[in-house]
Amino acid sequence: MNKSLKKKLESDFDSSVEILEKNGWTITANKNQVLDILRFLKGEGFDYLALISCVDWIEKGEFELIYILSSYLADKEKMHLILKTRIPRKKPDFETTIHIFENAEPYERELHELFGVNFNGHPRLEPLFLDRNYKTPPFRKDFDTRKYVEETFGSIKSVEGKK
Amino acid sequence: MTERELEMYFGPQHMGMVGNFGITLTVKGDRILKAKANPGYLHRGFEKLMELRTWTQNSPLVCRVNVMEPHSMEMVYSMAVEKLAGIKVPMRAKYIRTLTLELSRLASHLFGCWAYANMLGFDTVAQWAMYHRDLILDLFEDFTGGRVYPIYIWPGGVRRDLPDGFKEKALNVLHEIRSKISDYDATFFNNKLFYDRAKGIGKISQEEAKNLGGTGQILRGNGVESDIRKIEPYAAYDKIDFEIPTREGGDAYSRVWIIRDEMIQSVHIAMKCLEQMPEGSVYNKVPNPFKWKIPKGETYVRVESSRGELGLYMVSNGGDKPYRVHFRTPSYPHGLTILEKILVGENIADVGNIMISLYVTPPEIDR
Numbered sequence: 001m002n003k004s005l006k007k008k009l010e011s012d013f014d015s016s017v018e019i020l021e022k023n024g025w026t027i028t029a030n031k032n033q034v035l036d037i038l039r040f041l042k043g044e045g046f047d048y049l050a051l052i053s054c055v056d057w058i059e060k061g062e063f064e065l066i067y068i069l070s071s072y073l074a075d076k077e078k079m080h081l082i083l084k085t086r087i088p089r090k091k092p093d094f095e096t097t098i099h100i101f102e103n104a105e106p107y108e109r110e111l112h113e114l115f116g117v118n119f120n121g122h123p124r125l126e127p128l129f130l131d132r133n134y135k136t137p138p139f140r141k142d143f144d145t146r147k148y149v150e151e152t153f154g155s156i157k158s159v160e161g162k163k
Numbered sequence: 164m165t166e167r168e169l170e171m172y173f174g175p176q177h178m179g180m181v182g183n184f185g186i187t188l189t190v191k192g193d194r195i196l197k198a199k200a201n202p203g204y205l206h207r208g209f210e211k212l213m214e215l216r217t218w219t220q221n222s223p224l225v226c227r228v229n230v231m232e233p234h235s236m237e238m239v240y241s242m243a244v245e246k247l248a249g250i251k252v253p254m255r256a257k258y259i260r261t262l263t264l265e266l267s268r269l270a271s272h273l274f275g276c277w278a279y280a281n282m283l284g285f286d287t288v289a290q291w292a293m294y295h296r297d298l299i300l301d302l303f304e305d306f307t308g309g310r311v312y313p314i315y316i317w318p319g320g321v322r323r324d325l326p327d328g329f330k331e332k333a334l335n336v337l338h339e340i341r342s343k344i345s346d347y348d349a350t351f352f353n354n355k356l357f358y359d360r361a362k363g364i365g366k367i368s369q370e371e372a373k374n375l376g377g378t379g380q381i382l383r384g385n386g387v388e389s390d391i392r393k394i395e396p397y398a399a400y401d402k403i404d405f406e407i408p409t410r411e412g413g414d415a416y417s418r419v420w421i422i423r424d425e426m427i428q429s430v431h432i433a434m435k436c437l438e439q440m441p442e443g444s445v446y447n448k449v450p451n452p453f454k455w456k457i458p459k460g461e462t463y464v465r466v467e468s469s470r471g472e473l474g475l476y477m478v479s480n481g482g483d484k485p486y487r488v489h490f491r492t493p494s495y496p497h498g499l500t501i502l503e504k505i506l507v508g509e510n511i512a513d514v515g516n517i518m519i520s521l522y523v524t525p526p527e528i529d530r
Binding site (some may be wrong): 024026047048049050051053055056066068072080082101102103105106127128129130131138139145 | 203215387461476
């Protein structure tokens with residue numbers, strides 16, 4: 001089963017499959033084909049989306065989107081897949097995957113808030129955790145946490161009155 | 164009198180609420196028409212903070228993500244570091260880790276019982292649960308030094324060996340808890356009041372639970388035998404025989420019963436660990452923490468926390484700090500998507516009931 005799945009992924013979707021260990025595969029895909037691959041994998045029994053994550057590769061000017069899939073079924077459940085793709089950092093737009101996996105909704109909302117990735121077609125890309133407005137989304141690598149804290153809260157006098 | 168639609172804020176400070184977490188409810192009379200989860204009160208930005216600290220400095224940080232069960236958090240972080248750096252763990256440390264994780268699950272479930280019983284007004288049961296949790300915290304203090312945040316499971320093993328006479332002490336506590344399960348049953352789990360309040364409340368079908376990313380009790384309360392301890396065994400779980408309790412129904416009643424059944428299994432696993440534990444060293448040396456660099460790579464590891472699948476996606480770019488950390492916490496889908504869905508059509512009085520039966524912990528959602 002697994003060999004044919006690997007073959008299919010490599011020939012039909014021209015993605016590269018790297019088998020790092022017995023129970024975890026890494027698939028690197030072209031960004032135009034991610035939705036097709038997700039649909040295909042869901043049909044193959046990988047019906048559980050565990051996580052959507054994002055990594056900011058600032059030196060290459062790219063965001064990497066990560067989809068981690070696993071299965072509720074008995075025969076494929078011993079494996080999880082990491083599907084990843086890169087999108088340009090300057091124009092971080094991507095398609096939403098809510099119509100494939102319903103639970104993608106809060107993950108995409110979170111990535112929109114923390115990384116500024118736009119998911120087209122998402123019904124509510126409103127803030128999830130944060131209260132304030134940030135010029136740079138705070139989980140990007142060029143967001144300086146310390147500087148932000150000093151600028152925002154630094155003018156508040158300490159309780160003891162000394163500074 | 165005509166009923167009109169109202170918008171009301173449930174939480175972040177509310178009696179029927181665990182932790183700081185808000186829900187905006189649109190209600191008509193006392194029926195809920197729409198629910199909107201409103202997290203963020205406990206957002207501390209742990210994932211960003213961890214990018215700024217070395218591999219060793221992260222150990223005391225990571226347990227603070229979830230107050231209810233810090234051990235699973237430490238475990239998942241240690242597993243990710245070990246996988247990326249290729250560190251082996253000695254057998255004795257694996258057993259001690261399993262023991263710690265099961266005691267932690269027991270403590271967390273007892274805390275859950277406290278919250279649930281308290282919310283339904285079973286004050287006696289709640290106090291018992293708190294007392295029994297305290298016995299386990301005493302054990303933690305004994306062998307880790309910390310009652311709540313142990314900082315015990317480290318990359319490479321555990322921080323130190325069990326103290327002398329620990330086995331007898333632990334067995335005493337485990338026997339004490341197991342012998343009181345019948346009391347819990349008589350006063351709470353077999354009580355008609357519990358049945359009346361929980362049966363049919365917060366119902367979710369198996370298919371819906373799967374679509375919405377449910378794990379843990381949500382699936383097991385729906386008849387799915389799903390447990391990472393069996394699927395991808397970690398620590399010493401592949402060497403110990405145990406059962407996965409499941410139940411049909413998919414409502415608050417079956418989810419809370421699963422918690423009770425899991426406590427019995429946890430006691431069983433912890434006892435087996437103490438019995439089978441081999442001798443040997445408890446940690447493998449890791450490099451100098453100031454110079455420790457981990458080769459480039461990425462990994463996704465997962466454990467079965469007391470609430471469901473707890474995963475960690477971690478990337479290293481070859482440096483002395485993690486490049487990216489992302490926790491996949493079980494409460495995230497449970498408290499955001501599933502909660503919003505199953506609250507619709509329920510009573511205002513059952514919001515806390517449903518939320519605790521889903522076993523949602525807000526610090527896990529916000530991180």
